[in-house]
Amino acid sequence: MPDYTYRCNECDRIFSDMNTISKRHTSECKCGGIANRDLDAELAAVGKRHKWITENERWSRSMGVPVASLDEYRKKYPKSTYLDDGRLLIKSRSDKLRQMKERGFVELDNNRR
Numbered sequence: 001m002p003d004y005t006y007r008c009n010e011c012d013r014i015f016s017d018m019n020t021i022s023k024r025h026t027s028e029c030k031c032g033g034i035a036n037r038d039l040d041a042e043l044a045a046v047g048k049r050h051k052w053i054t055e056n057e058r059w060s061r062s063m064g065v066p067v068a069s070l071d072e073y074r075k076k077y078p079k080s081t082y083l084d085d086g087r088l089l090i091k092s093r094s095d096k097l098r099q100m101k102e103r104g105f106v107e108l109d110n111n112r113r
């Protein structure tokens with residue numbers, strides 16, 4: 001069975017799933033939500049799945065903060081959006097770079113491994 005890429009309508013999670021051709025348009029996310037096939041994500045994922053997911057992550061855990069520190073960080077970075085579980089919203093690649101710079105983070109260069 002072919003491997004398709006889906007985006008969940010509930011939690012925005014992107015995942016791939018095997019499905020039959022006749023059922024390829026939707027899949028079920030582990031949160032219980034219905035996910036629709038995402039053609040852009042699927043095309044972008046071909047051959048560079050890891051890189052693509054890294055660059056398009058919507059809610060970043062690695063740039064997130066402990067729940068106990070949420071208030072502090074929300075005041076410190078008023079332009080940023082934190083989920084209640086501590087994850088940080090990343091709107092795009094350039095947004096991620098801007099937020100990393102703001103925090104003094106340095107990006108690891110995946111291409112040089």
Ligand SMILES: [Zn+2]
Pocket residue numbers: 008009010011012013029030031032033
């Ligand atoms: Zn979901």
